Amino acid sequence: MNSFSLRRAAGLLLAGSLSLTAVACSQADDGGTAAGGKVTISVNGQPPQTQPFDRKVFDEDVAEFEAANPDIDIEPHEGFMDPKTFSAKLAGGQLEDVFYAYFTDPANLIARRQAADITEYVKDMPHYDAIRPELRDVFSKDGKVYGVPTANYSMGLLYNRTLFTQAGLNPDQPPKTWDEVREAAKKIAALGDGKVGFAEYSKNNQGGWHFTAWMYSVGGQVARQDGDKWVADFNNDKGREALQHLKDMRWTDNTMGEKQLLVIEDVQQMMGAGQLGMYLAAPDNVPTLVNQFKGDYANYGLTGIPDGEGTLIGGEGYMLNPKASPEKIKAGLKWIQWKFLNPDRFEKNLQRYKDQGQPIGLPVPPVADVWTGDIAAKQTELKEKLATVPVANFKSYVDAKPKGRIEPPNAQQVYAILDNVMQAVLTNRDADISQLLADAEAKVNPVLAQVK
Known part of the structure; x- marks a missing residue:
């Protein structure tokens, strides 16, 4: 049991010795503020015991924050937001005061009024205006603020510097366009011995996910708002451009290898083994290559997404329970800023x-x-x-500073449909790109019609 659990266990024993009347007096409708002026807030995002280092860091931060803010008590909860249980927890009064949200969550939560309006409170939050505006926008709607971003990733091009050198390419000048990726892939594949110039996912919704990244990179999108509804937006010149480039690398250039229907672990294994030149990835892939696939940090480079018209971004932030009192909101924002967005604690x-x-x-x-x-x-x-x-x-x-775009609504259902498009292009030399896009559009539009 950690120190916080012990402290709270002691508190529960003490509470048990009090009369119900005394407890009722101290916990009357006070917005979470006890008689002594202390505000108690529950927060999720505490790492599980199976991640001992991250758990230790989190718990140490709770103790340090409480010592610096004796008027606030943090009740940490393990885990993150589960969309399947979120509404029931909120309705049942079980939702934390401060809760974690992926970038794909805020739009729906705001529309359903399931997050507190914190517009007036963030005005007093240190450094809020220094957060990148496109990330703040994820948690905002119609000029009002409903959450704060605390971390993000964006897709780039991960490449093997060793193979670049062996292929006569300059690893300090990686490709900036899809045409340059194509040419670099040819030179890497020409090394022989099973070397693959470029690899792409096409299963388990990962193909649709990366097709979305391709669309953003060339200035397209997968879905757009049409009035008060969402519609598919890939059956167009941008969609055909992305798929034709992929098809040319696979079948005309033969730089993507014969093995297809890949998922992320397959591609990471190829890169870690020194057999792959390039793939689309976020920075967190690099430690995975080193720790799980015996790679070396010196062998890898990461550059901006090719063409750079846009990039897929993801990430996380925190929102506040719509039932939280002003005192809890102020305390919650103080915790979020101190823990996640504090330049004084960088070093x-x-x-x-x-x-x-x-x-x-x-x-x-x-x-x-x-x-x-x-x-x-x-x-x-x-x-x-x-x-x-x-x-x-x-x-x-x-x-590289491409424009960031978040995932489309109902992303996983959309990705499952777009997997089929990626699989067809990568496994069928005669795949009809226009027909594939039209068929996918007909299936994606009913999925997007479900978005509220």
């Missing part, structure tokens, strides 16, 4: 991760990559100062 957080052998210098947490201006510059400076990986290998990714 401490980086150092303790470094002390535990965690990689420092990648464009991933422990310091949230959500900033603009001077705070972003400070973050970059500290990551370079404490780096344990070659920061220069990922600089072109950090410097």
